[in-house]
Amino acid sequence: MFWHKTWRALRQRGVLGINQRNCDLILQYNQRHLYPLVDNKLLTKQRAITAGMRVPTLYGVIETERDIAGLGGLLSGHRDFVIKPAQGAGGDGIIVVADRFGDYWRTASGKLLTLDDLEFHISGILSGIYSLGGHRDSALIEYRVQPDSVFSAISFEGVPDIRIIVLRGYPVMAMLRLPTRQSQGKANLHQGAIGVGVDLASGVTLGGTWHNLRIERHPDTANPVSGVQLPFWDEFLQLASQSYELTGLGYLGVDLVLDRDAGPMILELNARPGLNIQIANDAGLMARCREAESEMGRCRRDDHVATAEERIRFCQQHFSSLGTC
Secondary structure (H helix, E strand, O other): OHHHHHHHHHHHOOOOOHHHHHHHHHHHHOOHHHOHHHHOHHHHHHHHHHOOOOOOOEEEEEOOOHHHHHHHHHHOOOOOEEEEEOOEOOOOOOEEEEEEEOOEEEEOOOOEEOHHHHHHHHHHHHHOOOEHHHOOOOEEEEOOOOEOHHHOOOOOOOOOEEEEEEEOOEEEEEEEEEOOOOOOOOOOHHHOOEEEEEOOOOOEEEEEEEOOEEEOEOOOOOOEOOOOEOOOHHHHHHHHHHHHHHHOOOEEEEEEEEEOOOEEEEEEEEOOOOOOHHHHHOOOHHHHHHHHHHHHHHHHHOOOOOOHHHHHHHHHHHOOOOOOO
């Protein structure tokens, strides 16, 4: 009886469960043949560049064991960089190098690595140990994002990112993910990062969630995570909304970062975004998706194709958590 009442209460609040997400959103809006566009970070990056959307600069790609021999030359002009599997998930297999000391590279967490260490790691990436389905993979070497100073008081090392859930171009919910000491500087909730709700209308942060518990302060800095104005918020929403046209996938998690020099960038896209964003926002995702679907239906009846600006305006007017537009 208790679980039945709980389920009904969540249903009434429009909370989205994983089975409903899979059936009503992913299967309905995401065609399988389009998945490689987001599952492969190299394809995502190439398509975004062609569309004129900002992404971290790609320094090089290692695709075969033979390519590994050229790694030293590829890295010779860079003191800091990121190595990541093209088809990785959940932040696994990513190495963030922050500086170089002679023949050593120092990671963001302070670990010293030799060229042999990096080559061994890339060999593992190529073998597919970090990739979706364990398939052969490629290693990307790219620009290390320099986080904007707005995050200095509410993040522990690493690079915070912003996840925006998009339904056919309608940004319906947003969350800021903040690295912690436990997550080792990675903005991954499963590894101990914090998820902070973001008001869609204004870009102001709300309360946070850590290990599915509601929190008000960052566990490492002790500073409040709410009430922070994210710069360039309209530009973040624009990039997220345009990701629908970029991929053709109707239900997306768009991950973005704010570089201190380059501004908002697309980091990667996810065709199966998780559901913790609802805890961070204290709001149901399905309720917002249903309202966005109603607006899509109205546009179809009026024979009107909504622009990215119109889709954003609708969501800011209807999904504000602070009661502002």
